[in-house]
Amino acid sequence: MVDVLTEITINRSCDQVSQYAANPDHAPEWYANIQSAEWQTPKPLKIGSKIAFKAAFLGKELSYVYEIVEYEPSKKLVMRTAHGPFPMETSYTWESAGGQATHMTLRNKGNPSGFSLIFAPFMSLMMKRANNMDLKKIKALLEKQS
Template structure:
């Protein structure tokens, strides 16, 4: 999914219960959905799930230290598509993996450039 905008709908700081409205483009379609933060362990784990949108989904980010002194981030999306989405699920999963990898590479590049 290529996220084009995010609007935080609740007052800062981000905490359990915070809501964020996302607009993304996926498989040529515009998708709008709202995530709600379900779990937040600073520097370790961040879980949010859709509160509003086309299909239920949960996204989990985890961070851990690496032996070389860096940080490993893991991203997991899970959800149950309905209707046409059930038929297209295998194709959607591959497309989401590609989009996530592209977004993560961009994020890594931006973070590394900001650190220099």
């Protein structure tokens, strides 16, 4: 089992942070490993929405489809892959951190199988490092906006 939790405080309101982070069109801007996000269902984002992502991780190109399974605007977003080499659940939460600041969490949980199982501890470390970099990037992007 892989379970990686990362968090950051961003000096922007919950609405601003969640609207940006929950929009799949922005994912390639702040996720270093995501190359593209393509809607497979009509916008806007809601439970049941499906988005196809292309990413690079550990030198491999990955394609997977996330389905939105829980969505509370400005509070929580949970999405899961239905298929792919590494079934994964990704969740974001947003909470007020006082004033115009937001505490954001990013959590990835998954159950590697087969060959991936051997690399699960290594993958957790790599994912934690990548997620920390991604959260620093979204913080920088949102805080420089006026």
